[in-house]
Amino acid sequence: MNYLTVENISKAYGERVLFEDISFGINKDQKIAFVAKNGSGKTSILNIIAGLDTPDTGQITSRKGIYIAYLAQDDKLNPELTIEETIFSTENKILTIVKQYEKALENPDEVEAYQHAFELMEQHNAWDFETQYKQILSRLKLDDLSQKVGTLSGGQKKRLGLAIVLINKPDLLILDEPTNHLDLEMIEWLEAFFAKEKITLFMVTHDRYFLERVCNEIIELDNGQLYKYKGNYSYYLQNKEERQALEAVNLSKAKSLFKKELEWMRRQPKARTTKSKSRIDDFTEIKEKAHQRRNEHEVQLEINMERLGSKIVELHKLKKSFDDKVILDGFDYVFTRGERIGIIGKNGTGKSSFLNILTGKVPVDGGKVIVGETVKFGYYTQKGIVIKEGQKVIDVIKEFGEYIPLTKGRKISASQLLERFLFDKKKQHDFVEKLSGGEQKRLYLCAVLIQNPNFLILDEPTNDLDVVTLNVLENFLLDYPGNLMVVSHDRYFMDKIVDNLFVFRGDGIVENFPGNYSDFRAYEDSKEEEPKEEKKEVVAPVKTPQKGKLSFNENREFGLLEKDIEKLQKKKAIIETQFMNNEVSSEDINDKSIELQQIIEDLETKEERWFELSMKLEG
Structure with a gap:
């Protein structure tokens, strides 16, 4: 069943064309991710689909009676x-x-x-x-x-x-970066929620594990062309690679044919026959194909950073609290050269505060932070870039330096650095306020890197960056020779670039874990749970209390409580039997475990409430 159709839409702001003649459909139960570079108009397309903006050409048609909801980057909520x-x-x-x-x-x-x-x-x-x-x-x-x-x-x-x-x-839910501002526990819960809920999704997200586990189709806008992949993120990567390889082969053939036709054109007399004119027309088409270029601008920085000495950073018995909230309680750590540490933990446990303490922006209540003389921090914060009115992109970078040194005695100018980070010559002279959120984050990253740090600190660097830029950033960080510390909820990003974790548990507890995020999850899942008291199963009585005697709130909760308990008990028994009989495949174990845990939680909640209502009725 078709919910919504996008037909030949285009959008431009002045001379800047975001996209042209885009068409696709959204059908019931599809979970679609929309992938494109920053500045390609992803958010504009979401706004158009949601009815908050209009296309320059084309139209949006939605099925009559369906309810569409939109989670934008900035929701307008009543503060009162x-x-x-x-x-x-x-x-x-x-x-x-x-x-x-x-x-x-x-x-x-x-x-x-x-x-x-x-x-x-x-x-x-x-x-x-x-x-x-x-x-x-x-x-x-x-x-x-x-x-x-x-x-x-x-x-x-x-x-x-x-x-x-x-x-x-809603029937159709449109999401713009839904995992931003969620900690890892919330993201994993949201994944499980979407997996079990029958809901149609159309989203923009940079979280590649989320793409992998939630989406069943990916639509990519690449160089003005739409490509559709009916599968998850792994399927998309594999098929995109095959598509690009085929395009490269076809481009090579077109160039070869172009050379042959060029020789023929040069040999032709001025008088043209009908046959030769036709061949000339074909030549023009071949020429266009042969001169196509994929403007990827892949980042390949080889920064020649200042050498780190033997003493990097030492943390001794650090203590820090904000009112009654304890962030650090006697934390010790001595950094060694080239360490790559990721920081994870629930929101509010002090991850960003720890980075500010490390860089001297926030004082400690007790203990010492000793920074080596050769250490030069590069600190990418969540606040991002401060936009000055009338300031151009190139001017932002030049405030921090005209060039940075590269290996083998080479240098790279501020303009060349921007080009490597996907800002072409024209874009460099745009006003900063005209950039998209993701482009501003990319610019801020350049501003940090041009200072040539040897201890790079990144606080949520993946927010608002597109998948293409993330791959570029990851490739750069894999080659980065200095110390690296990252706070991120992007599990794919963390798995790829860090090999050690600081786990912020809250209440001042920070654990040092040797491994990346997937290693940590596997370890956590393997730990034996503490034994719990067995709860007696509740068998709902046959007689239904008179709902009219209950207040509305109680009546609302009571509803069909007996039937719900019976259904949940049956579901629980079925899944437990499947586990006992080894009927669950290895691929489904995680999903089945999550489903069973949710059933148990729902069952306990409903049983407890049923008893409360029963006692009240009896009284």
Whole structure:
């Protein structure tokens, strides 16, 4: 079933053409990722599909009656509302039914109205709505429902926007970088959520593990052409490589044919026959093909950094707290030359604060930070670049240096550095405020690198960078000879470039783990869980309590509780039997384990609530 069709859309800003004649469709149950370089118009396409912008040409057609929700990079939320008020102010079919039921409860004498409202609650299983949205908010660490939106951080607002679109259960969900501002635990939960929910997705994301595990189709915009791949990220990479190899072969053939035709053209007399004119026309077409160039501008920097001495950085008994929140509690570490350390942990555990302590931007409460004399930090922060009005791209880089030294006595100018990072000559003279968010981040990275650091610190460098730029950055970092420290929630990125982790557990606990992120997850999953008290299974009684005696909130939670418990018990028994009989394939073990854990959690929640309601009714 087709949900939405994009037909021949184009978009330009002045002389700058983002894309032309783009066409594709989105069908029910597809989970599509849209891949393109920064500045290619990804966000513009999302805005057009969501109805927030209009194309210069072409049209968008959506199926009548479908509900489309859009998680943009910057959601406009009312700062005066609380988190709970914000959720209830959205257009949601279930909320309408709940409000109708609340109104019916206020007028108990209107029996028909109450019966109709009650049947709608049953039909749409609306009794569990409050439980469901509170579970989603809890997973996204938004537990204080009375907190005003105006007091939330940027990351919290992004997570609230994500919670709202998940709670509203749209037919088609459009997402612009959904994993930004989520910690690793939240991202893995979101992956599992999308895996089990029947929802149609169209998204832009740089998180390649997320692409791998969530998406079943990838659409790529490359040099103005659309390419469609019906598979996950691994399938996309393999087929893209094959496509580019075939293009290279065809280009080589076209060049060879061009040379032959060029010789023929030079030998021809001025008078042209019909046959020769036809061949001339063919020659023009061949010439165009032969002169096609893939403008990839791959980054291949070989920075000749200043030499590091024997003493790098030493951390002795570091202590740091913010009010009652402990970040470090006696942390010790001595860095050695060439270490590549990744930092992971939940949001709010002090990862960015640790980087600021390391670079002397934040003082410690106790202990010492000793930095070697030869150390030159290059610090890429989440704040990004400070845009000055009227400043051009090239001017930003020149503020930090005119050139950087490369190996073998070579130098590279500021302009050449920008070219290597995908800023062509024309783009270098654009005003910085005209750049996309991803292009500004790429520019900031250049500004850090031109200072020629030998200890590079990157705080969430992958946010807003496209997949192409990420590959370029990774290749550079793999060759980088200095010390490297990275805070990132991008698991693919971390797996590729770091070989040691600092794990921030919270409450001042920091663990040193020898390995990358996948090694850490495998280790964590293999640890034996602490024994838990066995819980007796609840068998729901045959007799149903009279729901009319309960308050609305209790009635809403109670709903079809008995049937839900029975269904969950059956599902739990089936999966446990499959594990006991070795019926689960190795590929499905992880998904089945996640499913079973979710069933157990849901079952415990519903059983406990059933007992509470039963006790109240008996009293």
